Amino acid sequence: MSRPLSPGRIRRYKADWLRTQGCDPAIVGFLTGELPAWRAQLHYTRLRRSELIWWHRRYLLAHFGTRLCPFPEAPGDYGSRIALPMTLFATVMGAQQRELAEVRAVSSPAPSEIVAAHNLYTGYTLMLLYLATGHRPVGSPFERLGDMDLATGLIWISDKTTSGERGARVLVLPQAAQQQLRHWCDHLRRLQTVLGVYQLPSLENAH
Incomplete structure (x- = not known):
């Protein structure tokens, strides 16, 4: 019998899949809930919300088909490189x-x-x-x-x-x-x- 699914196994699988698709390491870390201590790029990378949603939708479409609820528009950025005045x-x-x-x-x-x-x-x-x-x-x-x-x-x-x-x-x-x-x-x-x-x-x- 295979081991049951757990949040950790799901995160690791998602991270591996995103990497094989050429996803940026910072996006991988953000979408899988990694801490900056383990994912260095999260300390100094600014990410567009629209790009994060695009990668997440791509993952869902690849594994669960096309029956997805529409995602709302998400302008703006996440991260530590937001410009200071x-x-x-x-x-x-x-x-x-x-x-x-x-x-x-x-x-x-x-x-x-x-x-x-x-x-x-x-x-x-x-x-x-x-x-x-x-x-x-x-x-x-x-x-x-x-x-x-x-x-x-x-x-x-x-x-x-x-x-x-x-x-x-x-x-x-x-x-x-x-x-x-x-x-x-x-x-x-x-x-x-x-x-x-x-x-x-x-x-x-x-x-």
Whole structure:
């Protein structure tokens, strides 16, 4: 006797059928109720509702014939890449820029003020890169400059862990993000020079 049907078996069969038909992995995950932790594409893909319905109807027609109730129109999108208004970007980045201008107005900053300014500039740079790439909030984002090729404007991102799926992607950086990365590298070089005048303890002697 064959095993009885279960929701899990039905989902797996549907997922296998959709894949053999050339369906996008994100659509497969959405139509079978997979979590983003197991289907990486769901983190950063926007899907048209009409396309989801088209694939679902195709599956039903292939297995149950043509006697289907008509599906209602479904304009709009699902997913995490829904466009944000430019006014929101301007408000967020403008507030960060004003804070940076205030800390940079100090002519002879103390070490603690240098640290505060550096941390603020780090947050500004991270925020811009997050908005430019859709990078998920993880423990160590953008940790290697080698992942960024400013000559071509490309960045390699690995911000998720999945089973059986690739957890990385290559993106084109907008001009503003490329320019900010160049400013960031210049900032690190200047910071090294500024900190050289202070008698800072060596990490090798720290206990």
